[in-house]
Amino acid sequence: MNAYTGKEPYAFFSYAHADRDVVEKIVIGLKQNMCRIWYDEGLTPGESWNDDLAEHLKNSEIVVIMLTKNSVTSQYVKAEINYAISKQIKLLPVFLEQIDLPAGLEMMLSSVQYAILYGESDINRQIRMIQSNLPNTVFATKKVPFFENSEFSFFMEKDSVVNGAASSDKHADAFSILCKNNHNGETKKLFEFCGTKAYDIDYTVTQCKTVDDDYFVGSIQGIHIFNVLAKCELEYPLRGPDFSFLLIFALRMPKDGFPTVRLIDYQYIHITQSKSLEGKRIDESPWGRAIDEECKRKLRVVCDE
Secondary structure, eight states, X not given: OOOOOSSSXXXXXXXXXXXXXXXXXXXXXXXXXXXXXXXXXXXXXXGSSSHXXXXXXHTOSEEEEEEOTTGGXXXXXXXXXXXXXXXXXXXXXXXXXXXXXOHHHHHHTTTSOOEEOTTOOOHHHHHHHHHTTSOGGGBOOTTSOSEEOXXXXXXXXXXXXXXXXXXXXXXXXXXXXXXXXXXXXXXEEEEXXXXXXXXXXXXXXXXXXXXXXXXXXXXXXEEEEEEEEEEEEEOTTOOSOEEEEEEEEEEEEESXXXXXXXXXXXXXXXXXXXXXXXXXXXXXXXXXXXXXXHHHHHHHHHHHO
């Protein structure tokens, strides 16, 4: 997992190396939500405070301080906080543990609003709590292509579509994959997916990889595989599973004409079942089944063609 190296606004994570395993899970979750993050990827303690780290700290949009019994006694974390304050960079202290701050640190952070995570054991909710306290500027938006080359740019566009009777205020969260011709500006919709009105769903492109194969000849210029992570939270007061699932796509690049996108697989991850569904499959809930059937319909489009 790499730290952000671009020129867009980003969040700087300050933490004690002893807490790396816990912090890394949060960083991964935020990066899946398109958050740009710089953090120390593993320098030894003697090397931690150097010119490169200071430069990234100085240029950050916000400094997120992961507070634990380890970090509040770390001279490096304290130095990072002092430096951020001297440069008037916004701070977000995050309590990972229930601890008392040393007097000096408490004084430095006395005017800053905290995020308290130690009472919440669900990692996904912890991530959302931090995300809600971060500025929008450190997140990539749908206007930023998730993949592009000299000819085409590819975007995810999220939408909420009215679902059901006109009197209903329920919405079905949806997304589309759009392709823009960089030469003439023509844009086409290559794929669309609609969830169910029972869920609030957030979609994020998590990665895009090129398939290198010497046997791509003729009309095929290349294939790219990209993943979309969908996080589904059931609307209150409905009862059922909350879960995330991964949609896996193949992006086919022809030598002539527009590219095409096909869903080639999907899988469930991070499943949180209600007590009434413990030990059962997602598709045994009517709400989960609606999403499962939509995934299968999109897969059948490939099979039927």
